[in-house]
Amino acid sequence: MGSAFFCALQNFAHAGLVDEIQVYDGEINKPGDVGLELHVNTSPNGKSSQAFDRERVTDRGLRITPELTYGLTDTFELGFYIPTIYTPQYGYEFAGYKPRIKWMPIQAKSNQPWSAGINVEYAKLKTGMSESAKSSEVRFILGYEGQDWRLAMNPILEKNFSPRTEHTPELEMNFRAIYKQEGKMKGIGFEYYHALGLYNDFSPASEQSKQLFFVTEFEFKEGPFKDWDMHFAAGKGWDGADPFTVKMIFAPKL
Numbered sequence: 001m002g003s004a005f006f007c008a009l010q011n012f013a014h015a016g017l018v019d020e021i022q023v024y025d026g027e028i029n030k031p032g033d034v035g036l037e038l039h040v041n042t043s044p045n046g047k048s049s050q051a052f053d054r055e056r057v058t059d060r061g062l063r064i065t066p067e068l069t070y071g072l073t074d075t076f077e078l079g080f081y082i083p084t085i086y087t088p089q090y091g092y093e094f095a096g097y098k099p100r101i102k103w104m105p106i107q108a109k110s111n112q113p114w115s116a117g118i119n120v121e122y123a124k125l126k127t128g129m130s131e132s133a134k135s136s137e138v139r140f141i142l143g144y145e146g147q148d149w150r151l152a153m154n155p156i157l158e159k160n161f162s163p164r165t166e167h168t169p170e171l172e173m174n175f176r177a178i179y180k181q182e183g184k185m186k187g188i189g190f191e192y193y194h195a196l197g198l199y200n201d202f203s204p205a206s207e208q209s210k211q212l213f214f215v216t217e218f219e220f221k222e223g224p225f226k227d228w229d230m231h232f233a234a235g236k237g238w239d240g241a242d243p244f245t246v247k248m249i250f251a252p253k254l
Contacts, residue, residue: 017095017129018043018058019065019083021213021235021247023176023191025152026115026143028104029071034254039065039081041247054128056093058242062086075117077102085129096125096133108145115143132160150187152176157199171199178215187217191233195240209240213247227253 020039029035046058065083072078081098104117119139127133137158144151156172173196178189191213197203213235220228231249 017056017063017083017085017123017125018245019063019081019085019095019098020067021193021211021233021245022249023152023174023193024102024119024139024141024143024154025150025176026104026108026117026141026145028075028077028102028107028117029069031071031073033071035069035071036252036254037067037069038250039063039067039247040250041245043242043245045244046242052131055131056085056087056090056128060088075104075107077104079121083125083129090128093126095129096123098123102141104141108143113145115141115145117141132162134161135159136161148180150176150178150180150189168198168200171196171202176215178217184218184220185216186219186229187215189215191215191235193235193241203240205239207240209237211235211237211241211245213245225252229253 018041021041022039040063042062043058044060046061048057048059050057063083063085065081067079067081069077069079079100079102083095083098084093085095086092098121100119100121102117102119104115106114106116108115119141120136121139122136123134125133135158137156139154139156142153154174156174157169158172159167159169173194175192176189178187180187193211195209197208202208213233215231215233218230220226229251233247235245235247237243237245
């Protein structure tokens with residue numbers, strides 16, 4: 001059973017497109033509930049040199065990705081991303097699509113704060129959006145919902161399907177720590193993203209992508225954005241990452 005599961009992980013990959021920058025926690029839609037999130041991020045002084053033919057580099061680019069979600073059961077949630085991208089070189093483009101499924105068998109409750117699950121995602125992207133047009137990822141989810149803190153960790157295995165790219169899964173480790181607040185601002189904290197390279201042969205430390213974001217989160221109960229959740233973050237990157245990135249997530253309650 002364990003070896004079969006590991007073999008399944010060998011079929012998953014790094015997509016390359018920076019459409020979603022997010023640490024998954026224990027949140028999941030209730031059965032029958034439909035959700036919408038709008039992911040927005042930009043890098044004012046990002047990467048400007050192309051690593052492959054017609055690559056859409058991040059410098060002065062804008063990525064806008066609507067995500068639709070549906071609660072299938074108490075423990076399963078479906079999602080579908082529609083990534084779009086603007087670059088000064090190519091203008092505004094539809095980038096492809098990404099379906100996903102999330103399974104959360106352990107969820108935080110009043111008598112226990114832990115949640116755990118897994119998210120599986122497939123990506124089909126247009127030429128220039130990623131070195132591999134087809135890719136997928138397995139994202140493990142561990143969350144903690146305490147009285148004062150919301151914590152989450154995502155080990156991620158990613159793999160390209162293109163015959164021209166490396167097929168060994170890559171490993172990324174993402175972390176999140178949010179201190180809960182009262183009122184419109186519901187939390188403040190940090191997120192850390194670290195792409196290490198091939199899971200069995202890490203890249204040199206100076207080539208590993210590292211980003212640290214300062215995060216604020218809001219929940220509006222009245223006004224023009226009544227029943228909206230909003231996430232704002234600014235992040236510093238170093239080594240293989242863009243030097244500065246701003247990201248936002250808007251989530252109206254449907």
